[in-house]
Amino acid sequence: MNKRFYxxxxxxxxNGQPHLGHAYEKVIADVIARSRRSLGQDVFFLTGLDExxxxxxxxxxxxxxxxxxxxxELADVWEKFAKKLALTNDDxxxxxxxxxxxxxxxxxxxxxxxxxxxxxxxxxxxSTKEETFxxxxxxxxxxxxxxxxGEVIRLKEDNYFFKLKGEQQWLIDYLEANPSFVQPxxxxxxxxxxxxxxxxxxxxxxxxxxxxxxxxxxxxDENYVTYxxxxxxxNYITVPAAQGDDTVPKAxxxxxxxxxxxxxxxxxxxxxxxxxDILKFHAVYWPIMLKALGLPLPKQIVVHGWWQKDxxxxxxxxxNVVDPIAVIDEWxxxxxxFYVLRELDIGPDGNWTDAGFRARYSAELANGLGxxxxxxxxxxxxxxxxxxxxxxxxxxxxxxxxxxxTRANLEQHQLQSALQTIWSLxxxxxxxxxQTAPFKLAKDPAQAKRLDEVxxxxxxxxxxxxVLLWPFLPGTAEKIYAQLGVKGAPEKxxxxxxxGLAEGHSIGEPAPLFPRKxx
Ligand code: MSP
Numbered sequence: 065m066n067k068r069f070y071x072x073x074x075x076x077x078x079n080g081q082p083h084l085g086h087a088y089e090k091v092i093a094d095v096i097a098r099s100r101r102s103l104g105q106d107v108f109f110l111t112g113l114d115e116x117x118x119x120x121x122x123x124x125x126x127x128x129x130x131x132x133x134x135x136x137e138l139a140d141v142w143e144k145f146a147k148k149l150a151l152t153n154d155d156x157x158x159x160x161x162x163x164x165x166x167x168x169x170x171x172x173x174x175x176x177x178x179x180x181x182x183x184x185x186x187x188x189x190x191s192t193k194e195e196t197f198x199x200x201x202x203x204x205x206x207x208x209x210x211x212x213x214g215e216v217i218r219l220k221e222d223n224y225f226f227k228l229k230g231e232q233q234w235l236i237d238y239l240e241a242n243p244s245f246v247q248p249x250x251x252x253x254x255x256x257x258x259x260x261x262x263x264x265x266x267x268x269x270x271x272x273x274x275x276x277x278x279x280x281x282x283x284x285d286e287n288y289v290t291y292x293x294x295x296x297x298x299n300y301i302t303v304p305a306a307q308g309d310d311t312v313p314k315a316x317x318x319x320x321x322x323x324x325x326x327x328x329x330x331x332x333x334x335x336x337x338x339x340x341d342i343l344k345f346h347a348v349y350w351p352i353m354l355k356a357l358g359l360p361l362p363k364q365i366v367v368h369g370w371w372q373k374d375x376x377x378x379x380x381x382x383x384n385v386v387d388p389i390a391v392i393d394e395w396x397x398x399x400x401x402f403y404v405l406r407e408l409d410i411g412p413d414g415n416w417t418d419a420g421f422r423a424r425y426s427a428e429l430a431n432g433l434g435x436x437x438x439x440x441x442x443x444x445x446x447x448x449x450x451x452x453x454x455x456x457x458x459x460x461x462x463x464x465x466x467x468x469x470t471r472a473n474l475e476q477h478q479l480q481s482a483l484q485t486i487w488s489l490x491x492x493x494x495x496x497x498x499q500t501a502p503f504k505l506a507k508d509p510a511q512a513k514r515l516d517e518v519x520x521x522x523x524x525x526x527x528x529x530x531v532l533l534w535p536f537l538p539g540t541a542e543k544i545y546a547q548l549g550v551k552g553a554p555e556k557x558x559x560x561x562x563x564g565l566a567e568g569h570s571i572g573e574p575a576p577l578f579p580r581k582x583x
Contacts, residue, residue, distance in 0.1 A: 072109075074089060075157060076113055084378065085378070096366075102556060102557040103471070109152055110300070111153045112158055114295075115135045116278055117278065119195070172269075182227070182266075190217050191209070191214055193214025193215065223288070226266060226294070258348070270285070270288035279291075333362040333363065336362050373417075386416050388400060395581075405536060429577075443506075447502070448519060452565050459492070497522065502515055543577055
């Protein structure tokens with residue numbers, strides 16, 4: 065079976081409306097997915113929702129709804145949100161789907177049969193908010209727990225535990241031998257530091273039905289449901305199994321009910337895109353789970369930072385949130401996608417300010433890209449009736465340099481650098497307009513040939529830009545192609561090679577890409 069490039073996002077808790085942080089992560093994954101497709105790879109992109117657990121149960125209860133009804137209503141909102149962001153996901157998982165329950169139960173049965181699970185009485189502290197058991201080590205010097213844990217209660221309970229003790233050294237060795245497994249490097253060092261300085265505690269993977277019943281029943285004890293994280297992480301292998309990749313059912317000893325080889329092999333994932341707060345789950349628990357399941361590890365975990373708004377944590381209670389839908393409705397999707405990817409590299413934390421957003425919109429989108437495309441095509445229309453003159457290669461080397469650099473950036477998931485590279489070509493082309501002054505050339509019939517050259521270089525640069533921009537700003541890239549009268553979508557990186565516009569080709573109608581806003 066051929067192996068597809070398999071990329072996933074975290075699956076969001078369906079306990080509220082989508083916000084900037086969720087949108088940012090999904091856009092990162094979408095750009096990587098689109099760019100891999102553009103570069104010729106066969107890609108499968110997965111996103112979805114994490115619907116079980118206490119957070120969701122409580123949110124449903126607060127609205128007086130049954131959890132499933134509550135999830136179904138919100139899932140609709142989130143699936144529409146994925147469309148609003150123009151995500152090119154190939155599947156959308158919801159952890160309440162039967163296909164997922166089946167794989168979670170098969171996974172639990174396998175780790176249980178393999179001797180990785182035991183039952184014992186736990187007595188200690190429990191954070192209801194984080195659904196997690198806490199130990200003495202989690203106490204701060206003054207004896208209290210971090211407020212992020214919410215109310216911490218004392219609990220005595222029989223539960224099932226997944227063995228982590230003893231799994232530390234191979235994981236350290238693996239992280240050391242595979243420097244690109246967790247990226248960026250500071251996140252990899254964080255995981256290594258954690259593993260070197262702490263002894264892993266076994267992970268409680270059950271919750272008694274009497275306390276929490278919104279979850280997947282343990283296949284070997286119906287009095288318990290599965291801990292939400294053990295359930296959620298499995299989503300990454302549920303979908304390969306559901307898509308006919310037999311790697312997963314073979315490892316789990318489960319029946320493969322789908323026609324194999326129909327869609328190619330997905331597992332192991334090539335990239336898990338996640339936020340910094342859930343690194344331990346992905347870089348420590350998940351690899352250990354996979355090893356116990358007899359499955360290979362994902363190739364890479366790409367960890368992004370967190371957004372703040374105006375230097376403060378975003379919080380529903382204070383109203384300090386960025387609503388991506390409102391931004392998109394006012395400014396357009398591509399303006400949103402551009403700002404989050406250009407402003408914040410994958411890794412550090414970022415800060416959203418409305419002033420910063422407007423400044424980038426106006427300088428880089430309206431005056432930079434928009435102005436270049438609009439004046440290039442308007443002049444071609446006005447001076448040459450929209451007919452492309454003979455090929456000229458004056459900007460070919462600049463374009464080729466941008467193409468090569470963008471390709472290298474995309475292969476390394478350096479999305480911010482790719483945008484900087486693309487904008488250097490935009491700046492170069494805008495300077496070229498100022499230097500060659502086609503509006504002056506047009507007044508002198510003796511300069512007709514020179515004007516032809518300038519107009520060709522500008523129109524062809526716009527076409528190359530459409531191809532480079534497509535993974536980031538798909539709507540804008542498609543508009544540029546349409547205004548150039550080029551058929552199809554600018555979705556194949558190979559067509560960024562110079563010389564695509566043929567002499568005699570008639571372009572379409574120029575129109576502003578990013579209307580200026582007087583704000
Ligand atoms: N359900 C779990 C993930 C399970 S993955 C097997 C979860 N959900 S979440 O809704 O709380 O977060 C989903 C993703 O959004 C996480 O990767 C998280 O880091 C990201 N973000 C949530 N708030 C964010 C910001 N303010 N900024 C950037 N990303 C943030 O965790």
